[in-house]
Amino acid sequence: MERSPAQHVVLLDDEGRAVGTQDKTTVHTLSTPLHLAFSSYVVRSDGAVLLTRRASTKTTWPGVLTNSCCGHPAPGEDLGDAVLRRIGEELGLHASSAELVLPHFRYRAVMDNGIVENEICPVYRVRVDEHASLDPDPLEVEETRWVSWPEFSAGVLDGSIDVSPWCRTQVEQLTAVADEPLAWPSAADDLLPPAARRADTH
Structure with missing residues (x-):
């Protein structure tokens, strides 16, 4: 599978304005600067949600179960376009549109080794039909599974399903707005x- 070229991430101030860029391979450290990212949840027409397990070679949260796909837009790239690009690269999945559901999501999390994630990370829903095929990149994704959202969200909320820290907080916020992913407004x-608004990215 063809991999994307070296990428820079968009650095942000506390108000979410772009203040520069940095090589993606150097941004995640013990003092990661605030930067722009996205998370996505791929949802089938029957309401099932795609989960992924991050590859064991990932710098942050390797081998951890999480939402469908995360990533960083390139400087000047529309955030919705970045979502669709990344699910194509990581999952071999083709979709026509991404719907914004949590525009204000932001988190900071620290791994046991001190590596920090520090992102403003809007959340998107990507709808696909029940026959959608996957071709995951093993350098990014160790496992994929389709799950029932009510069972998954209940397990995350009661602690019986361990997921990435951003996914856990997203599940809390998403279940607060609707019980089923197809009903998320x-x-x-x-x-x-x-930094992510269309007028500011072109």
Whole structure:
């Protein structure tokens, strides 16, 4: 599978405005600067949600169960376009649109070894039909599974299912807005942080 070229991430100030860029391979350290990212949940027409287990070679949270796909937009790249690009690269999955559902999501988490994630990370839903095929990149994804959202979210919330720290907080916020992923309300792009709004990315 063809891999994307070296990428820079968009660095942010506390208000979500772009303040520069940094090589993606050097950004995650013991003092990771705030930067722009995204998370996505791929949802089938029957309501099942795709989970992935991060490859064991990943710098942050290797081997951990998480949401469908995460990533970073390139400087100047529309966030929705970045979501669709990344699910194609990581999962071999082709979809036509990504819907914004949590425009304000932000988190900071620290691994046991001190490596920090520090992101403003809007969350998207990507709808696919029940016949959608996957071709995961093993350098990114160790495992994929389709799950029932009610069972998965209940397990995350009661602690019986261990997931990445961002996924856990996202599940808390998503279950607060609707019981089923197909019912999550879409949000307007103008609610995104300034660096991710269409007028500011082109």
